[in-house]
Amino acid sequence: MASNQMPTLSISLHLAPRPSLLLHVLFSRTGKKLNWAVPVSSYLPDFNTVNDPEIGKRETLEDLLSHSTGLAPVDHAVTGFYDEYYNKGQDHVKIASHLPVAYNFRSRWLYNNTIYGVIGELIAKLTSWKTEVFKEPQDLSEAQ
Numbered sequence: 001m002a003s004n005q006m007p008t009l010s011i012s013l014h015l016a017p018r019p020s021l022l023l024h025v026l027f028s029r030t031g032k033k034l035n036w037a038v039p040v041s042s043y044l045p046d047f048n049t050v051n052d053p054e055i056g057k058r059e060t061l062e063d064l065l066s067h068s069t070g071l072a073p074v075d076h077a078v079t080g081f082y083d084e085y086y087n088k089g090q091d092h093v094k095i096a097s098h099l100p101v102a103y104n105f106r107s108r109w110l111y112n113n114t115i116y117g118v119i120g121e122l123i124a125k126l127t128s129w130k131t132e133v134f135k136e137p138q139d140l141s142e143a144q
Helices: 019-030 053-058 061-065 090-097 113-127
Strands: 008-011 130-133
C-alpha cells in the first residue's frame, strides 16, 4: 500500500466473538494507544445522550463493549435487517445519542447493535481509518 493511501478497515464488530480482544489487536498493530477509562464523548463530542446527559459524560469504551450503557436498543426497522445497514458511521453516534434510557447506567446487560456503530466511529476517529461494516468478518492482515 502506498504511504499516502489511507487503509480501509473492514470488520464486523457485532459478529466478532470478542470485540474487546479485536480492539486490543487492532490498536497493538497500529501502535495507537487506547484508554478504556476515558469517556467516549471525549473522542466523539457528538455523543451526548440527551435523555440522560450523565451517561454521555461518563460512558467509556468498556461500557459500550459490555452492553451496560442502559440505553434502549433500536428495532431492525431503523438499523437494517441481516446484511442491510440503513445508517452509516456518524449516523450511529446521532442515533445512540437520542436513544431512550431503558435501565440505569451500568446496572444491567442489554444488547444494543447501534452501540457497535459508535465503537466503529471511535475506531475510525482514533486510527484515521475508514470503517465499513460487513456482515461477514474480514481478514485484518492488511490493516497494518
